[in-house]
Amino acid sequence: MASAEFLTLSPEECAERISAWGGKPFHGRILRRELMQRGVLDPMEMTGLPLALRERLAADAQLLPGRELRRVVARDGTTRLLIALGEEEGPSEPVSDDANALTVEAVHIPAKARDPESGATLCVSTQAGCPVGCPFCASGRLGLARNLSAAEIVGQFVRGRALGPLRRCVVMGIGEPFLNLPALLEALAIVREEMGIGGRKTTVSTVGFPDLLDRALRDKPPFQLAISLHTADDDLRGQLVPAMADISIAEVLSAGDRWFEATGREVTYEIVLLEGVNDSPSQADLLARALGGRRCSVNLIPFNSVSDSEYRYPSPQNVTAFAEYLGQAGLTATVRRPRGQEVGAACGQLRLNR
Ligand code: SAH
Ligand code: SF4
Secondary structure (H helix, E strand, O other): OOOHHHHHOOHHHHHHHHHHOOOOOOHHHHHHHHHHOOOOOOHHHOOOOOHHHHHHHHHHOOOOOOEEEEEEEOOOOOEEEEEEEOOOOOOOOOOOOOOOOEEEEEEEEOOOOOOHHHOEEEEOOOEEEOOOOOOOOHHHOOOEEEEOOHHHHHHHHHHHHOOOOEEEEEEOOOOOHHHHHHHHHHHHHHHHHHHOOOHHHEEEEEOOOHHHHHHHHOOOOOOEEEEEOOOOOHHHHHHHOHHHOOOOHHHHHHHHHHHHHHHOOOEEEEEEEOOOOOOOHHHHHHHHHHHOOOOEEEEEEEOOOOOOOOOOOOOHHHHHHHHHHHHHOOOEEEEOOOOOHHHOOOOOHHHHHO
């Protein structure tokens, strides 16, 4: 029997499932460890299990949801995985290789060469597509197909672990995480338990729906928060983040303040810099005034090219000047250097180009 939800079974269910495959109940624990802690994907290589069970698993069991469709490795070792999923959540739906199969991306980003101790980071997706529709983003181009299940999110971690040990995770792949929060929280709890990637090492990026942020706060969210703000100009934000057109910047920043007060963790504001759109000194000034006095950090992300995009990279001079302006205004601004850029640029690009 196929069982792609294997990754989200409770320990008791896991023992039951492995018994149905002819193993002993404790083999369930070993199998989970092989997948989640050692990143072994091929049952035949799970040497902690008896041979007969390995053969049975290899023949009958679908342990991970979906399948890897494409893998692209950049010169700096960044690996992008394109994963095909069934139209429906869960294991029952066979994944066709027809061009219509739903896909998501996960990106394994190795430690920086100058700081190998920092460990690898995995970037994961939470939705197939995205309903927010930011015009500069490849993921928003095709709209939302469906939410991912918790097992489909955990499955990305297992495929990522197979590429090397993971230290951190950023939920910055395809989709708007707060529109699929229950599945994300279930997945993060499993990843914390089984892989030791906890709240300090997990960052979730969102466009910042205030009501959803407030609701998430009730359950002590186990992650750091990044809000994709992009500008402090309300009209421009409505164009850049269409689903947020009716929500003012002031409301988003107040929600960020409540987050900081409740969790004690500083919020990061992300700004994708687009040439001639939001990279000018006046935009930097507006942002510095809007954020002024807050304990927060700002991540400047120079636009990554998306095919057929009307947007352009900002010049390095404008990026530097923007960061310096914020720095002089007392804000901590970091420019995010793109990793693995030559293999599919922005997240969602592999999926879009397939
Ligand atoms: N939906 C969430 C998380 C996924 S996008 C969000 O928008 O925050 C993760 C980050 O990638 C966001 O900050 C988003 O603005 C940024 N991004 C999207 N397309 C990009 C592009 N073409 N170049 C650079 N950054 C991009
Ligand atoms: Fe969705 Fe984020 Fe892309 Fe906007 S930037 S379309 S919210 S994934």
